[in-house]
Amino acid sequence: xxxxxxxxxxxxxxxxxxxxxxxxxxxxxxxxxxxxxxxxxxxxxxxxxxxxxxxxxxxxxxxxxxxxxxxxxxxxxxxxxxxxxxxxxxxxxxxxxxxxxxxxxxxxxxxxxxxxxxxxxxxxxxxxxxxxxxxxxxxxxxxxxxxxxxxxxxxxxxxxxxxxxxxxxxxxxxxxxxxxxxxxxxxxxxxxxxxxxxxxxxxxxxxxxxxxxxxxxxxxxxxxxxxxxxxxxxxxxxxxxxxxxxxxxxxxxxxxxxxxxxxxxxxxxxxxxxxxxxxxxxxxxxxxxxxxxxxxxxxxxxxxxxxxxxxxxxxxxxxxxxxxxxxxxxxxxxxxxxxxxxxxxxxxxxxxxxxxxxxxxxxxxxxxxxxxxxxxxxxxxxxxxxxxxxxxxxxxxxxxxxxxxxxxxxxxxxxxxxxxxxxxxxxxxxxxxxxxxxxxxxxxxxxxxxxxxxxxxxxxxxxxxxxxxxxxxxxxxxxxxxxxxxxxxxxxxxxxxxxxxxxxxxxxxxxxx
Numbered sequence: 272x273x274x275x276x277x278x279x280x281x282x283x284x285x286x287x288x289x290x291x292x293x294x295x296x297x298x299x300x301x302x303x304x305x306x307x308x309x310x311x312x313x314x315x316x317x318x319x320x321x322x323x324x325x326x327x328x329x330x331x332x333x334x335x336x337x338x339x340x341x342x343x344x345x346x347x348x349x350x351x352x353x354x355x356x357x358x359x360x361x362x363x364x365x366x367x368x369x370x371x372x373x374x375x376x377x378x379x380x381x382x383x384x385x386x387x388x389x390x391x392x393x394x395x396x397x398x399x400x401x402x403x404x405x406x407x408x409x410x411x412x413x414x415x416x417x418x419x420x421x422x423x424x425x426x427x428x429x430x431x432x433x434x435x436x437x438x439x440x441x442x443x444x445x446x447x448x449x450x451x452x453x454x455x456x457x458x459x460x461x462x463x464x465x466x467x468x469x470x471x472x473x474x475x476x477x478x479x480x481x482x483x484x485x486x487x488x489x490x491x492x493x494x495x496x497x498x499x500x501x502x503x504x505x506x507x508x509x510x511x512x513x514x515x516x517x518x519x520x521x522x523x524x525x526x527x528x529x530x531x532x533x534x535x536x537x538x539x540x541x542x543x544x545x546x547x548x549x550x551x552x553x554x555x556x557x558x559x560x561x562x563x564x565x566x567x568x569x570x571x572x573x574x575x576x577x578x579x580x581x582x583x584x585x586x587x588x589x590x591x592x593x594x595x596x597x598x599x600x601x602x603x604x605x606x607x608x609x610x611x612x613x614x615x616x617x618x619x620x621x622x623x624x625x626x627x628x629x630x631x632x633x634x635x636x637x638x639x640x641x642x643x644x645x646x647x648x649x650x651x652x653x654x655x656x657x658x659x660x661x662x663x664x665x666x667x668x669x670x671x672x673x674x675x676x677x678x679x680x681x682x683x684x685x686x687x688x689x690x691x692x693x694x695x696x697x698x699x700x701x702x703x704x705x706x707x708x709x710x711x712x713x714x715x716x717x718x719x720x721x722x723x724x725x726x727x728x729x730x731x732x733x734x735x736x737x738x739x740x741x742x743x744x745x746x747x748x749x750x751x752x753x754x755x756x757x758x759x760x761x762x763x764x765x766x767x768x769x770x771x772x773x774x775x776x777x778x779x780x781x782x783x784x
Contacts, residue, residue: 301364
């Protein structure tokens, strides 16, 4: 059905007001793909000692197995989102889900560290093709009134997928100890991915005929943005273990002109009427650009803490992967419970929810710092329970509300690009936080052994994380102005409605489904 040309004072035809009937059945299917991508980003943290022992992965190979996925995933998300805008979110989601399943199979059957590194890089690329389509489908299929609730489920899945990487990862390693071993953490994606693909074929709606690509893909942006991110991410991921040699600093320095030059090209292309890979008009939407700052601080602090805590539980306290996984269970349950509560909060209160969540997480880090300062020699999983629960509660409130607050003002015409930028910012912050704070952790730890040495190293990570969380709390106070909150409540962001001519009326999008 074509979009209506009815004037603003006339009622829309009934067919345009009817949303896609199976949208709530579609939602868990596409979120399952997001869960797999998040799970695989963090499950290797638990499996790292096993990979060293059973596969013979050395320090460099292990870093690439852990960080290579994060690198290709984060650097490809913007391109993946733009390809979804051009060729359709359904096509890109189905193709990405099938390719991700194949890449997971290749990880599971790898016979050497080199093969596993290659498969992990491929897994990240395929995840980058798949994940941005999840947000684009939510934005395009759900009505403005329903969209904040669906976006809250997205934020819930992002956090739970990461926590599950720690909890379920240990269980899978234990279950596979009699045969599959570490391969179980990758092979579990094969049946899950195939089922997701088959269900998505039935439940993800098709785009209207003739809604194919417009203007083609911007090659300069498609190369320049991933290259700039690579020049920044790779040194941060490998620099600490390599002793920060000259090449790491040269790469970091080169990232700045590469990214600035690419952004200049994107701006010039848009002025000429072209279709740039990066839609710079998104950054004129107040809730969007402010939300990216908050996202970076929250994700950088939370996931670097998760990484360091995994090391403390397994290497410092000597817990098995299964016991370490169960130690994360209270944090995971707190995150899940808070996320379920957060999705019921009205969208107009999203910024307040983000602020409240960051303050609760900050309180958890303060308690943790107290434990690590005055009881470092008596640290145990039980002593970590209270701060872990508080940190889980705080992030469980903040992450779902943050996703909705950032994207509520973005129209369906920009959904794929906005999803790519937001997810890139989140994953870049996560990877950079793990890399940089991980370097701090290992530098402080040095050759130290035992719970006390690991507690002191964790104290530094928690202290820097507290600073990041307080930055997020301060920034979240300015996340939405009153007029933005009013617009969020009606589903029409002020920035999107007044500043971007490409944003379309959601009812017209729904009329085409």
